[in-house]
Amino acid sequence: MENRYKIIREDYEFKKDGHRMTQKELATIFKKRGYASLTHEAIRKIETNNRTVYKHEMQGYIEVFNTTSDYLLGFSDEPSRDMNKINAGNVTGLNGAAIETLSKMRAGNDTDAFFETLNYLIGKDFTLFTELIDAIRLYFDESYNTPMLVTKEQFEPINNIDNTICDIGNSINIGKYDKKLCNNTGGYRVIGLPVSLVRESYSMYTVQHILEELKNKKESDT
Known part of the structure; x- marks a missing residue:
C-alpha cells in the first residue's frame, strides 16, 4: 500500500x-x-x-x-471527514476525488446544462448507461489483451491451445481468401490486428453508438 x-x-x-x-x-x-x-x-x-x-x-x-x-x-479509501462527501460516497460508490470534482462544477457558473445532460445519461436508461460505463472501462483497462478461443464449451487463451493455432502473440489474425495463392490452388492472406486496437475500437464504437441512441431518446422526449 x-x-x-x-x-x-x-x-x-x-x-x-x-x-x-x-x-x-x-x-x-x-x-x-x-x-x-x-x-x-x-x-x-x-x-x-x-x-x-x-x-x-x-x-x-x-x-x-x-x-x-x-x-x-x-x-x-476516503480521506475526507466531510460527512456530506462521505454519505455521498456511501450512496453512489464514487470516491472523494470524483465527488469533489462534481461539487466544484456545481458551484461554478453556467453548469445547469452540464448537470441536465449528466442526469439524463444516468437516469434515462439504466441498461444503456451501464453499457456506456462498461465500454469506457474497457477502453482504459489494458489487461484485456489475450486472444481467447472457445474449446470444449469453455474459454481458453489461444496461445495455450496445442496443435490448433500457432502462437500469434497479442493479436487477432483475420484472413482474406485469394484463389491465386499456392500456385492457383487458393489460400488466405492473413494480417494480425493488435488486441489493443480491437479493444479500443470496439469501446469507442460502443460509446458512440450508445450516445447516439440516448440522443435519439432525448430528441423524442422533447
Whole structure:
C-alpha cells in the first residue's frame, strides 16, 4: 500500500498559492499548531516508512488535512471527514476525488446544462448507461489483451491451445481468401490486428453508438 501520509500531503493544494505542499512547508504548519515533533526530517522518515507516527502526531495530520485515522491507517479509501462527501460516497460508490470534482462544477457558473445532460445519461436508461460505463472501462483497462478461443464449451487463451493455432502473440489474425495463392490452388492472406486496437475500437464504437441512441431518446422526449 502506498504511504498515505505522503499521498495526502502531495494531493493537498494551498487554495491561495495553488502549489503542492512540501515536507518543509508541512513541518512549519505542524510547528505552528503545536506538533513540534513533526519536523521536516520526521515527515521524511514517516513518508518512507522509516518512522512510527504516534497518536498525538496522527491527530496533527487529522487536523491539518481534515482527514481520518481510518484513512491514514489504510482502513478507508476516503480521506475526507466531510460527512456530506462521505454519505455521498456511501450512496453512489464514487470516491472523494470524483465527488469533489462534481461539487466544484456545481458551484461554478453556467453548469445547469452540464448537470441536465449528466442526469439524463444516468437516469434515462439504466441498461444503456451501464453499457456506456462498461465500454469506457474497457477502453482504459489494458489487461484485456489475450486472444481467447472457445474449446470444449469453455474459454481458453489461444496461445495455450496445442496443435490448433500457432502462437500469434497479442493479436487477432483475420484472413482474406485469394484463389491465386499456392500456385492457383487458393489460400488466405492473413494480417494480425493488435488486441489493443480491437479493444479500443470496439469501446469507442460502443460509446458512440450508445450516445447516439440516448440522443435519439432525448430528441423524442422533447
